[in-house]
Amino acid sequence: MAAKSYHLWNPFTVMDEFLKTKDFGPLTIVRGEGPYVYNARGKRFINGFSSLWNVAIGHGREELVEAAATQMRELAYASCFRQAHPRAIELAAKLVDITNGRYQHVYLGTNGSEAVETALKMARQYHRQSPDEVDHGRYKIISLRHCYHGVSYGATSTSGLKSDEEKFGPLLPGFVQIESPYCYRCPYGKSGYPECELACAQALDEKIRTEGPQTVAAFILEPIMGAYGIIAPPEAYYRTVGEICRKHGVLFIADEVTTGFGRTGKLFVSEDWTPAPDILCLAKAISSGYLPLAATLATEAIYQRFLGEGNQFEHGSTASGHPVCAAVGLRNIDILISERLPQNAATVGARLIDRLRELANRRTQIGEVRGRGLMIGIEFVSDRETKEPLTEKATFNVLLDLATLGLLVYYRRNIIGLLPPLIIDDAIVDQIVDAIDTALDTGLKASVARKARLAKEFAASKLR
Ligand SMILES: Cc1ncc(COP(=O)(O)O)c(C=O)c1O
Structure with a gap:
């Protein structure tokens, strides 16, 4: 898509930065199905914050x-x-x-x-x-x-x-x-x-x-x-x-x-x-x-x-x-x-919180895991003792790596939010935790390899 044809003024969006990256696949969602959304290249993502915390029953319900x-x-x-x-x-x-x-x-x-x-x-x-x-x-x-x-x-x-x-x-x-x-x-x-x-x-x-x-x-x-x-x-x-x-x-x-x-x-x-x-x-x-x-x-x-x-x-x-x-x-x-989705959120959410807290035992960058049901926040720190927040840039790098791993999450400052559709199951919970585990390794190393991976993952994306 030619840059000039983009006239949309996005809400709560730093347009200068966004326009540099808008051709990256994850930022142009073209299709949704259940707990997943797809970008223009057909890459599938777990809709980890329910599009905007709202798509509770998931995408694509014919009813x-x-x-x-x-x-x-x-x-x-x-x-x-x-x-x-x-x-x-x-x-x-x-x-x-x-x-x-x-x-x-x-x-x-x-x-x-x-x-x-x-x-x-x-x-x-x-x-x-x-x-x-x-x-x-x-x-x-x-x-x-x-x-x-x-x-x-x-x-x-x-x-x-x-x-x-x-x-x-x-x-x-x-x-x-x-x-x-x-x-x-x-x-x-x-x-x-x-x-x-x-x-x-x-x-x-x-x-x-x-x-x-x-x-x-x-x-x-x-x-x-x-x-x-x-x-x-x-x-x-x-x-x-x-x-x-x-x-x-x-x-x-x-x-x-x-x-x-x-x-x-x-x-x-x-x-x-x-x-x-x-x-x-x-x-x-x-x-x-x-x-x-x-x-x-x-x-x-x-x-x-x-x-x-x-x-x-x-x-x-x-x-x-x-x-x-x-x-x-x-x-x-x-x-x-x-479909008893609040009950599912309670059960699956408890598992997600437990697994994230287990992860926090190994990953010192996790200062706190908090929330209820499927409304979960993870606060990242650079030092657990002093609770010094992880920088926003480092948190953003984790977020980018999560996207390459197929998980979209909400973020603010040094916090990421998990608010997936209420229909998710244990298998998706495990995929979310594994993705966060991996991203905490790769995302925090601002390495050439990470940039190359991101470029490979996103650059070929085409807007439709
Ligand atoms: C607690 C709360 N109240 C109100 C709003 C505003 O809702 P809307 O964006 O639909 O106007 C939001 C949006 O995120 C919210 O989180």
Whole structure:
């Protein structure tokens, strides 16, 4: 393909670097089948991060193709503004059902950012409509530093990152952060749980008090921080932050865009939390990425505040509850549940974590293996004692070698993320571990041989 014909502006991509390497096969995926994707040369890769953490049931499921085609023939589009259609009604009911009736009302959207944006606006409007006037001043959103909730201004403002502020600030006012529950590198300098007495969770109480409880609308968290490096707090963390929210009348929002629909071995991480979150954000695996779909679920108590003469939730977009996306979502959820994919993620994921921890006994570059189910992070270090992170460049070299070995993974700084489709089996687990074992040898030697191998592997690739 001539360079000039490339007009795509890739999201979150360093274009200068990408354009130098875009003809490399792994970067142009042309086909998918089950847990694998194929490049233009026909090389097969284990889809080690489920394309973008979303293709839970794997590629190529005809049932979803069929669901979309049938729905398009019947009714390609209808809006949910002051009207409805069967698929949106059925999908909302299905989501209420599989969350065990904890939530009673479902707003449908198209992506995770929208699910979060919806939750944030819902939380603010909820307080604005409180019968108690003292709540009307609640607008602040508390979140975890380095969280990722999406790209819209509200979602971006939750992260409170200096780099975002510099690039397109000012971010929105009223967004404040507490440090994240990153046990391996505790931001509070503690030695570990339980000795730390969950200082990271107690920080929420402190933050609400200093901000002024009557100014805080909601606290939002990812049950396992994905983009930051698969950071999973101790179980007790969830109860503690939930109780703190309750105590201060602050809404508790769980963003399960990544963790939802079985990724961690349970259908939802928050399914048995007490207190339960007030709002649940879902996307990604809700449709396994086959079509854009998202949902924001609210409790009965929240919904009740939006009733009454002339009152409505001031929110919605053209594709909210799109019938074709809803039809695909419904079929996808049926497959996830009937094929017991959350259970598979639990079993196969436990094996993967065990095998990676065994590997860590031999490979000193592995500082920590963490996560749950099939949401696993491996943090690389150059020195285990000091936890000095492996450089990003060295981690990238490991990633390149993994690609030549036929495994695509997520990476960020010195961390790689494994979030394969929930359909993988023990044989694929073993291939993943073997590939990482090999890449830790070859990938960390910036040798001529490595470069030659990469060149041979990729350079002949042709874009189609
Ligand atoms: C936890 C979380 N929330 C929200 C989002 C945003 O989702 P989307 O990219 O579909 O807008 C993401 C995306 O990775 C995510 O990981």
